[in-house]
Amino acid sequence: MSRKQIDQASDGQETTSETASKTRNDRDVASKKAPHETRSNKAAVAVPASVVPQNTQNLGLNELKLEKGQHPVNHNLISENALKVLYRLHKSGYQAYLVGGGVRDIFIGQEPKDFDIATNAEPEQIKKLFHNCRLVGRRFRLAHILFGRDMIEVATFRGHHVEEKEQNQQTSKQSDGGMLLRDNVYGTINEDAERRDFTVNALYYNIADRAVYDFTGGLADLQSKQLRLIGDPVTRYREDPVRMLRAVRFSAKLDMQISPEAKAPIKQLANLLQSIPAARLFEETLKLFLNGHGLATYKLMKEHGLFQPLFPLVSKYQNEDGSSNCDKFIEIALENTDRRINAGKRVTPAYLYAAMLWYPLEALAEERVIDSGLNYSDALLLAMNDALDSQTKSIAIPRRFTSTIRDIWHLQGRLPRRQGKRAEKAFEHLKFRAGFDFLEMRAEIQGGDLVEVTQWWRDYQTENATGRQSLIKELNAPAGKKTRPRRAKKKKPASESDA
Numbered sequence: 001m002s003r004k005q006i007d008q009a010s011d012g013q014e015t016t017s018e019t020a021s022k023t024r025n026d027r028d029v030a031s032k033k034a035p036h037e038t039r040s041n042k043a044a045v046a047v048p049a050s051v052v053p054q055n056t057q058n059l060g061l062n063e064l065k066l067e068k069g070q071h072p073v074n075h076n077l078i079s080e081n082a083l084k085v086l087y088r089l090h091k092s093g094y095q096a097y098l099v100g101g102g103v104r105d106i107f108i109g110q111e112p113k114d115f116d117i118a119t120n121a122e123p124e125q126i127k128k129l130f131h132n133c134r135l136v137g138r139r140f141r142l143a144h145i146l147f148g149r150d151m152i153e154v155a156t157f158r159g160h161h162v163e164e165k166e167q168n169q170q171t172s173k174q175s176d177g178g179m180l181l182r183d184n185v186y187g188t189i190n191e192d193a194e195r196r197d198f199t200v201n202a203l204y205y206n207i208a209d210r211a212v213y214d215f216t217g218g219l220a221d222l223q224s225k226q227l228r229l230i231g232d233p234v235t236r237y238r239e240d241p242v243r244m245l246r247a248v249r250f251s252a253k254l255d256m257q258i259s260p261e262a263k264a265p266i267k268q269l270a271n272l273l274q275s276i277p278a279a280r281l282f283e284e285t286l287k288l289f290l291n292g293h294g295l296a297t298y299k300l301m302k303e304h305g306l307f308q309p310l311f312p313l314v315s316k317y318q319n320e321d322g323s324s325n326c327d328k329f330i331e332i333a334l335e336n337t338d339r340r341i342n343a344g345k346r347v348t349p350a351y352l353y354a355a356m357l358w359y360p361l362e363a364l365a366e367e368r369v370i371d372s373g374l375n376y377s378d379a380l381l382l383a384m385n386d387a388l389d390s391q392t393k394s395i396a397i398p399r400r401f402t403s404t405i406r407d408i409w410h411l412q413g414r415l416p417r418r419q420g421k422r423a424e425k426a427f428e429h430l431k432f433r434a435g436f437d438f439l440e441m442r443a444e445i446q447g448g449d450l451v452e453v454t455q456w457w458r459d460y461q462t463e464n465a466t467g468r469q470s471l472i473k474e475l476n477a478p479a480g481k482k483t484r485p486r487r488a489k490k491k492k493p494a495s496e497s498d499a
């Protein structure tokens with residue numbers, strides 16, 4: 001999904017852009033501007049019949065060079081800002097390559113979501129070249145070059161980490177479990193390629209000779225639609241468990257298979273995700289679920305045991321065959337989200353989180369009713385805290401989204417009560433639309449009274465003021481019989497009732 005789409009999220013609701021820029025301090029947290037307006041946005045790139053042409057230059061072990069004209073990367077498909085950065089680095093005497101999704105997506109005929117650049121210039125040197133540059137990230141130091149709402153990420157070539165005792169803690173640090181706490185050792189382009197995650201993400205387009213370089217067999221893997229992790233999968237997942245989430249995300253987005261070696265250890269290592277900071281995981285979930293392939297990604301997450309560590313509370317209410325209301329509801333919500341994103345409509349992560357947690361919330365409220373004898377609506381209010389407290393332990397949902405989540409949940413109680421001024425008041429609520437859409441989804445799962453309520457609100461939204469009044473009157477008519485003030489029952493004599 002585009003940054004713009006998240007920014008304009010649902011009906012003036014708060015958006016994720018602020019979080020994205022605040023937490024853009026490491027390679028994976030970075031939520032860059034999404035689809036760029038490339039110069040010829042819609043230029044369809046034909047997927048080359050053979051990704052690896054016959055007469056490619058073999059540079060050595062597994063290294064290929066595709067000359068200009070032998071590959072589909074051309075400047076019409078690269079954003080103007082990315083080109084500016086590439087040229088400035090090059091003219092200043094540095095090496096400058098487009099790398100990652102920007103190259104990969106052009107090869108498979110998709111529009112790149114963003115453009116990433118790799119260079120031998122070190123962060124401080126990059127900063128000197130661009131007045132609009134800020135350096136971010138401790139774990140993974142990066143330069144962000146800002147062009148209004150657009151941002152180009154520039155990374156210095158990473159090198160291999162040396163033995164622990166020789167390590168400089170400022171540049172390289174690893175936990176006992178093998179997780180990289182600092183990844184700021186610089187190296188050559190070949191080493192940089194080996195530090196990347198998947199082979200298809202390690203293709204480099206050189207601005208100097210306009211050739212594409214493949215150091216890890218990425219072109220062949222693009223051809224066979226394989227997501228192959230560079231190096232030993234267990235070590236690479238231990239270094240950074242988020243790579244497991246990236247595997248399923250790319251598999252869904254690119255319609256590629258995770259290679260058997262990269263797939264095998266995931267289930268066993270999935271729990272390592274619990275050690276990832278909750279703020280980084282929030283950003284990751286945006287990439288996982290709000291990329292237009294949310295449903296497919298979610299199914300893969302479940303299949304590989306990656307959903308449970310991120311959503312432990314939700315998982316309790318799901319079942320193996322996905323037939324629980326909780327499972328169905330999440331699927332419908334993701335299907336809607338994908339549809340909206342692919343139609344260029346606005347979305348908010350709050351809506352999705354509200355849906356994920358809805359059935360756990362209802363169950364928690366019922367537990368509170370039973371345990372403490374509260375009435376349902378008080379119990380529901382407290383259960384909202386329970387559900388959000390539990391979820392935010394693993395995923396730090398920013399406060400402005402949790403407040404929208406609560407609004408959506410509150411509206412579920414308000415929308416069925418429409419008499420008098422209530423409908424008008426609910427309709428004026430800032431989050432009415434999100435609340436109504438949510439109700440509509442619930443009706444799809446639960447049926448019953450919710451279907452009538454949803455239809456009523458559908459009519460209400462299309463009617464003018466007079467029509468709305470009569471809808472409310474009609475509502476009162478059948479119910480009127482029930483609500484008409486009853487004649488007070490004659491009190492039984494005290495002695496009788498006490499008996």
Ligand code: ATP
Binds near residue numbers: 028101243
């Ligand atoms: P997208 O289309 O989502 O932007 P991308 O592959 O460009 O996909 P980014 O998160 O933009 O992903 O990262 C850019 C590149 O940086 C990746 O292609 C990969 O080469 C490298 N990279 C990113 N995250 C990691 C990681 N956790 N471990 C190793 N390499 C990574």
Ligand code: MG
Binds near residue numbers: 114
């Ligand atoms: Mg990218």
